[in-house]
Amino acid sequence: GIQVEQSPPDLILQEGANSTLRCNFSDSVNNLQWFHQNPWGQLINLFYIPSGTKQNGRLSATTVATERYSLLYISSSQTTDSGVYFCAVRGSNYKLTFGKGTLLTVNP
């Protein structure tokens, strides 16, 4: 099956800093989503981005499908951005395969 690797595994920032999270995947994909998991466990959709670039406020994402990676950018980070960020991909079947996530801590 598809392998998904996320880096870095942990990231600590001061409020106001920018960050880049990376997701590498091992095969071509039909679907790529970025999620933020809040402290209560809910997975919040950030982007559906199998290719190209999207922006939503302080967040943006880019997927280069031909090179099998995606990047999530967080600008001017806030303490509420803390949590785990997951990349998930879907290849030739109906399941999403998740990476192990990046634990982001934003300190005031």
Add this chain to the structure above:
Amino acid sequence: KAGVTQTPRYLIKTRGQQVTLSCSPISGHRSVSWYQQTPGQGLQFLFEYFSETQRNKGNFPGRFSGRQFSNSRSEMNVSTLELGDSALYLCASSLAGGLLAKNIQYFGAGTRLSVL
């Protein structure tokens, strides 16, 4: 539009018991998927249902089963619970369609199961 609803939110069971978790998808969504999240294994796919049919299954023992009803609501059942089944169980729904269709999955808040 209401989101994905999972019940119950928390559950405590003992080894050997069985448990049934419920998931109501977003209105109009016909696909429901289930995932297990544990600290050691991360998020793992259990199974996916579309129009009451299981389309895909992950690598879990037969103690884990599911079904989908005609209104797209889904249940998953775990029989003969083991300590290792303690996890957050997440349900996701999507409009579904073919493999190449835009297929955004939306997740519920999860059911946290503790097996004692």
